[in-house]
Amino acid sequence: MASRRRMLLKLIILGDSGVGKTSLMNQYVNRKFSNQYKATIGADFLTKEVQFEDRLFTLQIWDTAGQERFQSLGVAFYRGADCCVLVYDVNVTKSFDDLNNWREEFLIQASPSDPETFPFVVLGNKVDVGGGNSRVVSEKKAKAWCASKGNIPYFETSAKEGFNVDAAFECITKNALKNEPEEEMRITTIFLGLLIVCLPALVFIMTKDTFLKQLMLPGEDGHRDRQVASVELLDGALFIRVQKQLLL
Known part of the structure; x- marks a missing residue:
C-alpha cells in the first residue's frame, strides 16, 4: 500500500x-503576479503541497537574493536542497552568462554528496517581453549550455502570463525526488541549517535596538524598509522566513 x-x-x-x-515562485504557489519590483532581502520561501505518484509532498521553495552582498548567506540557505533552479532573463545577456557562476557557487556552498549528478533545472524567463522581439539569448544557445552541463532540463517561461510555469515546476519536483535523502539524514540537515539560520535572528532579538538601525534600507519611494525574520513550524521542523516591512 502506498505511503x-x-x-x-x-x-x-x-x-x-x-x-x-x-515572480515565478508567486505565480506557481499563489497564481499572482505583480509589476512592482522589490528586491528580495536575504531570502524568503513559500510552501506548496503537491501529489505525485500517490505520495504527498510539501515543496519548500526558497527565493534568494541576487545581490552579491547577500551571497554569504549561501551556506545556511543552500544546504539540504533537493534541486536548484537557475533563472535568467532571455532579454539580458549578462543574466545568462552568470548562470555558470550561480551553479558553481551553489555546488561550493551546498556541498552535495555527488556534485556531478545533483539536479539542476534552468528557466529562461520573461519570454513575453516585447512579444518576444527583445530577447537576446536564443533558445538554441541556452539548450547548448544546458547540454554541456550534463543535459540540464530547460524551460522557457513567463511569470507574468504563467506560461510554462507549472510544467517547469513539475519537472523540478521530479528531479528533486531523485535527490531525496534518507529521513534521518534530512532531519540532521534541517537541524544544522536551523542552527545556522537562527543564530543571527537570536542575536537580532537580543540586541534589537542596535541592529534595527543597521537593517533599515532606503525604499524606492523614500521610505525605509526593514528586514524582519519570523519562524514557521512545518511538519515538526522550524524554518526562518525573511521579509521586508515598510517603515513609514
Missing part, C-alpha cells in the same frame, strides 16, 4: 537580481 505520509522537498531558486525569481 500517504507527507514529505518535504527543498528547492532553491538562484539567478541575477531582476530575472523574475520571486
Whole structure:
C-alpha cells in the first residue's frame, strides 16, 4: 500500500537580481503576479503541497537574493536542497552568462554528496517581453549550455502570463525526488541549517535596538524598509522566513 505520509522537498531558486525569481515562485504557489519590483532581502520561501505518484509532498521553495552582498548567506540557505533552479532573463545577456557562476557557487556552498549528478533545472524567463522581439539569448544557445552541463532540463517561461510555469515546476519536483535523502539524514540537515539560520535572528532579538538601525534600507519611494525574520513550524521542523516591512 502506498505511503500517504507527507514529505518535504527543498528547492532553491538562484539567478541575477531582476530575472523574475520571486515572480515565478508567486505565480506557481499563489497564481499572482505583480509589476512592482522589490528586491528580495536575504531570502524568503513559500510552501506548496503537491501529489505525485500517490505520495504527498510539501515543496519548500526558497527565493534568494541576487545581490552579491547577500551571497554569504549561501551556506545556511543552500544546504539540504533537493534541486536548484537557475533563472535568467532571455532579454539580458549578462543574466545568462552568470548562470555558470550561480551553479558553481551553489555546488561550493551546498556541498552535495555527488556534485556531478545533483539536479539542476534552468528557466529562461520573461519570454513575453516585447512579444518576444527583445530577447537576446536564443533558445538554441541556452539548450547548448544546458547540454554541456550534463543535459540540464530547460524551460522557457513567463511569470507574468504563467506560461510554462507549472510544467517547469513539475519537472523540478521530479528531479528533486531523485535527490531525496534518507529521513534521518534530512532531519540532521534541517537541524544544522536551523542552527545556522537562527543564530543571527537570536542575536537580532537580543540586541534589537542596535541592529534595527543597521537593517533599515532606503525604499524606492523614500521610505525605509526593514528586514524582519519570523519562524514557521512545518511538519515538526522550524524554518526562518525573511521579509521586508515598510517603515513609514
